[in-house]
Amino acid sequence: EAGVTQFPSHSVIEKGQTVTLRCDPISGHDNLYWYRRVMGKEIKFLLHFVKESKQDESGMPNNRFLAERTGGTYSTLKVQPAELEDSGVYFCASSGGASNTGELFFGEGSRLTVL
Amino acid sequence: AQSVTQLGSHVSVSEGALVLLRCNYSSSVPPYLFWYVQYPNQGLQLLLKYTTGATLVKGINGFEAEFKKSETSFHLTKPSAHMSDAAEYFCAVRNTGGFKTIFGAGTRLFVKA
Numbered sequence: 001e002a003g004v005t006q007f008p009s010h011s012v013i014e015k016g017q018t019v020t021l022r023c024d025p026i027s028g029h030d031n032l033y034w035y036r037r038v039m040g041k042e043i044k045f046l047l048h049f050v051k052e053s054k055q056d057e058s059g060m061p062n063n064r065f066l067a068e069r070t071g072g073t074y075s076t077l078k079v080q081p082a083e084l085e086d087s088g089v090y091f092c093a094s095s096g097g098a099s100n101t102g103e104l105f106f107g108e109g110s111r112l113t114v115l
Numbered sequence: 116a117q118s119v120t121q122l123g124s125h126v127s128v129s130e131g132a133l134v135l136l137r138c139n140y141s142s143s144v145p146p147y148l149f150w151y152v153q154y155p156n157q158g159l160q161l162l163l164k165y166t167t168g169a170t171l172v173k174g175i176n177g178f179e180a181e182f183k184k185s186e187t188s189f190h191l192t193k194p195s196a197h198m199s200d201a202a203e204y205f206c207a208v209r210n211t212g213g214f215k216t217i218f219g220a221g222t223r224l225f226v227k228a
Binding site: 040042055058102 | 119124147149151156157158159160161164166205209214215216217218219220221
C-alpha cells in the first residue's frame, strides 16, 4: 500500500511568488490534514478535510493560503503571494479507512524556503 | 484549548542508558495521547498511543509510555538506548471525539557510543 506522498520535497521561491504544494493521501483515507513546522518549533495544525469538505481551517495563517481537495482525493495548498515567514516544512497527513484509530500517517513533508 | 509541552528540545544519552522524554499536556476532556518519531529525511511515524484502558502503553522498538491523569503527563521511556534511536520525538494530544491533533515542539534524542 502506498503511503502519503508529497510534492515537491523542496521548493525555493522569491518573496511575492506563488507556490503550490501537493499531497496524495493513502487510498481510502477520508481525512486529510495539513500541518506546518517553522524553524524547529511545534508542528502546527493548518486545516482538516473530510473528503472534499473543509472540516476545520482554524489554523490557516491568513488568506494568502488556499487549500483544496477536489474530488476528495489529492489536496493542494497554494501560497500566494509568499512571504518570508511562510518558510518551513509543510506536512500532509491522512487518516481513516476501515479502522480509524486516530493514528495519522504522514508524508515526508515539503520544505519551502522563501527568499 | 489543548496544548502539549515537551521538556527539553535536546536530550543526549549514552548507548545502553535509560531514555526518558517528558511530555505534559492540557486538555479539557479525556485525551488521546500519541508519541511520533521522525527519522532523518522521513515523515513522522507512530511510536505508540493511549486511547482508553491500560495506562501503560507499549510501542515499537522497545518504547513505552505511561498516562498519568493526575500529573497530566505522558512521558516516553526506553530502558536501554540504541544508536538507531537517534531521531526527533513528538508528543501529541487529540480530544476524544475530535479530529484535530496538537503536537509539541519535539525533542531531539542523541545517542552517544
